[in-house]
Amino acid sequence: MSLWVDHYRPKTLDDLHYHPALSARIKSLAKAGDFPHMLFYGPSGAGKKTRIACTLKELYGKGVEKLKIDQRVFMTPSRRKLDVNIVQSNFHIEITPSEVGNYDRVVIQELLKEIAQTQQVDITARHKFKVVVINEADSLTRDAQAALRRTMEKYMSNMRIILCANSTSKLIAPIKSRCLLVRVAAPTEDEMIKVLKYVASRERLQTDDAALTEIAQDANGNMRKALLVFEALKMQKGILSGPVAIAKPDWETYCCKVGDMIIQDQSPSRVLEVRSKLYELLSHCIPPTVILKTIADRVVELVDESLKADIMHWAAIYETRMRVGNKKIFHLEAWVVKVMSLYKHFFYDIDMSGFD
Amino acid sequence: MSFFQIQPPRQAAKEQVVDHALQPWVEKYRPQTIEDVSSQEHTVAVLRRTLTSTNLPHMLFYGPPGTGKTSTILALSRQLFGPDNFRSRVLELNASDERGISIVREKIKDFARQTPRAQSGVSSDGKTYPCPPYKIIILDEADSMTQDAQAALRRIMENYARITRFCLVCNYVTRIIEPLASRCSKFRFKPLDNISTSQRLTHIACAENISLDPSVVNALITTSQGDLRRSITYLQSASRLANSTSPPTVITPEDIQEIAGVVPDTVVNEFAATLGIDIGGKDKTKAKSFDEVRREVKQIVREGYSASQLLSQLHDLIVEHPTLPALHKAKSALAIAEADKALCDGADEELWILEVALQIHKAVS
Numbered sequence: 001m002s003l004w005v006d007h008y009r010p011k012t013l014d015d016l017h018y019h020p021a022l023s024a025r026i027k028s029l030a031k032a033g034d035f036p037h038m039l040f041y042g043p044s045g046a047g048k049k050t051r052i053a054c055t056l057k058e059l060y061g062k063g064v065e066k067l068k069i070d071q072r073v074f075m076t077p078s079r080r081k082l083d084v085n086i087v088q089s090n091f092h093i094e095i096t097p098s099e100v101g102n103y104d105r106v107v108i109q110e111l112l113k114e115i116a117q118t119q120q121v122d123i124t125a126r127h128k129f130k131v132v133v134i135n136e137a138d139s140l141t142r143d144a145q146a147a148l149r150r151t152m153e154k155y156m157s158n159m160r161i162i163l164c165a166n167s168t169s170k171l172i173a174p175i176k177s178r179c180l181l182v183r184v185a186a187p188t189e190d191e192m193i194k195v196l197k198y199v200a201s202r203e204r205l206q207t208d209d210a211a212l213t214e215i216a217q218d219a220n221g222n223m224r225k226a227l228l229v230f231e232a233l234k235m236q237k238g239i240l241s242g243p244v245a246i247a248k249p250d251w252e253t254y255c256c257k258v259g260d261m262i263i264q265d266q267s268p269s270r271v272l273e274v275r276s277k278l279y280e281l282l283s284h285c286i287p288p289t290v291i292l293k294t295i296a297d298r299v300v301e302l303v304d305e306s307l308k309a310d311i312m313h314w315a316a317i318y319e320t321r322m323r324v325g326n327k328k329i330f331h332l333e334a335w336v337v338k339v340m341s342l343y344k345h346f347f348y349d350i351d352m353s354g355f356d
Numbered sequence: 357m358s359f360f361q362i363q364p365p366r367q368a369a370k371e372q373v374v375d376h377a378l379q380p381w382v383e384k385y386r387p388q389t390i391e392d393v394s395s396q397e398h399t400v401a402v403l404r405r406t407l408t409s410t411n412l413p414h415m416l417f418y419g420p421p422g423t424g425k426t427s428t429i430l431a432l433s434r435q436l437f438g439p440d441n442f443r444s445r446v447l448e449l450n451a452s453d454e455r456g457i458s459i460v461r462e463k464i465k466d467f468a469r470q471t472p473r474a475q476s477g478v479s480s481d482g483k484t485y486p487c488p489p490y491k492i493i494i495l496d497e498a499d500s501m502t503q504d505a506q507a508a509l510r511r512i513m514e515n516y517a518r519i520t521r522f523c524l525v526c527n528y529v530t531r532i533i534e535p536l537a538s539r540c541s542k543f544r545f546k547p548l549d550n551i552s553t554s555q556r557l558t559h560i561a562c563a564e565n566i567s568l569d570p571s572v573v574n575a576l577i578t579t580s581q582g583d584l585r586r587s588i589t590y591l592q593s594a595s596r597l598a599n600s601t602s603p604p605t606v607i608t609p610e611d612i613q614e615i616a617g618v619v620p621d622t623v624v625n626e627f628a629a630t631l632g633i634d635i636g637g638k639d640k641t642k643a644k645s646f647d648e649v650r651r652e653v654k655q656i657v658r659e660g661y662s663a664s665q666l667l668s669q670l671h672d673l674i675v676e677h678p679t680l681p682a683l684h685k686a687k688s689a690l691a692i693a694e695a696d697k698a699l700c701d702g703a704d705e706e707l708w709i710l711e712v713a714l715q716i717h718k719a720v721s
Contacts, residue, residue, distance in 0.1 A: 042660035150450040168662040177586035181617040188656040255648040309644040309714040316711035
């Protein structure tokens with residue numbers, strides 16, 4: 001018994017529920033002999049991985065579903081050993097090089113060369129090339145991306161690369177210019193409702209539009225989240241109709257509470273309280289960027305129109321510093337204090353322009 | 357049939373040959389001689405002289421991507437040595453090869469110190485090649501070599517200068533350490549001008565039998581900004597897409613924009629209008645509230661457009677805006693510059709698009 005997300009994941013390009021034009025394009029590309037390198041990008045939960053899996057199936061048929069998981073050991077020039085998990089079938093290989101951090105270049109160099117220099121053994125295979133799927137390509141280091149450059153051209157005859165990324169901003173231009181860019185936009189609300197309805201009909205579930213609309217709105221374009229919420233609600237209630245109460249995740253309500261605390265009182269003792277809450281959130285492995293964004297969203301809801309822009313401005317600034325810096329809590333706190341001071345000065349009507 | 361008879365070459369050996377139809381056009385139409393290199397007249401003129409005199413200095417090629425640096429040196433070495441000696445005389449290393457200090461010490465040094473064998477003039481394909489008595493080591497993407505590795509090259513370059521020439525190829529000449537740069541004669545490759553780009557593109561289109569509308573060529577030139585490789589890749593992707601439907605459709609400028617990941621103009625214009633920038637055609641737009649700006653930003657992020665691309669297009673729109681006061685333009689440009697730096701540092705895209713939106717919103721209203 002698997003989750004609905006996995007159980008109803010489309011297996012072929014024809015099964016995909018939205019972006020029909022895109023599916024048609026990929027399909028025709030897969031039929032033609034010269035399949036290009038590809039780069040799938042779009043927000044999370046939009047269906048990038050699903051589309052990649054469908055593309056592979058279209059290329060090679062059923063064989064790609066026979067997967068095996070391997071652990072490979074790579075050696076860095078300084079004789080350090082790296083363990084990398086590799087998912088592979090006879091026709092493709094899937095890696096997430098960013099899991100080895102700074103040493104992703106070594107993995108890329110060794111693995112790709114090895115694949116590029118071996119020929120397809122299976123004579124019945126439809127294509128002579130193998131496909132390498134690289135997940136989280138936007139977190140590849142510059143060095144690793146540079147290592148990809150010439151490899152992508154040189155070994156085009158027996159290897160194709162499919163990159164999967166959330167955004168193309170962090171990819172260097174030479175990589176982008178060698179790939180066919182495929183943008184996978186998040187589904188619209190109507191499209192999500194359509195998918196939910198399909199799942200409901202397959203599960204023989206009674207639903208009504210109001211409930212589905214609410215789930216779709218809550219998911220904010222993330223199909224995976226919508227399906228998970230849908231299944232959770234079904235487990236709780238059995239029948240889905242009328243207004244449904246979608247339980248927010250714990251951390252989200254917790255973040256909202258922090259936001260409320262910031263607005264209620266601005267004092268050193270309150271900063272300490274907020275700090276302990278932030279620590280708690282961080283120790284539960286909530287990414288600091290998500291914490292910052294959720295609290296900022298909450299704070300912005302509560303304050304006056306003229307303050308909103310400033311609060312988001314500082315949120316952006318401190319978020320960047322958090323990435324560049326080392327210790328996340330400093331920057332989160334600094335932002336909290338900044339918001340408090342902005343709010344207090346706004347209340348007592350003091351001009352803050354000299355303090356920026 | 358005797359075992360000792362010469363066997364006919366096996367089928368497998370034939371399949372090793374790369375199928376021409378499957379080759380990327382970038383490789384297929386790589387210039388074969390230096391005369392074919394587009395739009396780098398100065399460099400080509402200098403190098404042509406070295407072909408006749410067969411004396412070559414160490415070289416440093418630098419310039420933006422897609423201007424023909426690698427193609428030039430490959431073509432030159434092919435013309436110098438011919439197909440027979442190419443393998444034994446040329447060592448090509450790029451960023452996909454390990455190039456730490458140990459490789460410089462071992463592999464490069466070993467290759468550099470071999471004395472090349474003298475060669476007869478006539479090659480297997482019947483042509484005569486100069487085949488001068490030295491080898492060429494091509495270090496492609498040299499700016500991604502570490503400082504130490506570069507420093508280790510210094511003495512090697514001098515010691516074996518009699519029998520080995522180095523050619524460093526890089527995008528940023530500033531990343532090459534000074535002692536190396538001063539040992540080479542530098543060649544700057546400038547971005548291709550529009551005329552040579554369009555000539556090259558139409559040449560390829562003719563050879564591949566695709567009809568190319570002038571508007572498509574223009575779209576290719578504007579999206580690729582002087583990077584010939586990029587425009588050729590886009591052209592190939594577009595023609596693949598156009599051919600794959602039945603019946604084959606004609607390539608449109610919109611196809612090129614979609615492939616290049618350009619944000620459609622309507623989206624950018626709508627975004628700008630939400631920020632209170634006057635877009636021609638509509639009645640005077642009113643600046644919107646914070647929540648409306650945020651909703652628009654959320655929508656754009658959901659559509660999955662890349663933030664850096666969106667910002668650069670927004671920048672173009674603002675800078676070329678006919679009626680916006682200079683002060684507003686300057687403030688907006690400042691906000692966009694900040695955001696670009698932040699995105700380079702890996703900051704959150706949604707926050708920074710929102711930040712730029714709010715700053716411009718403030719500056720304009």
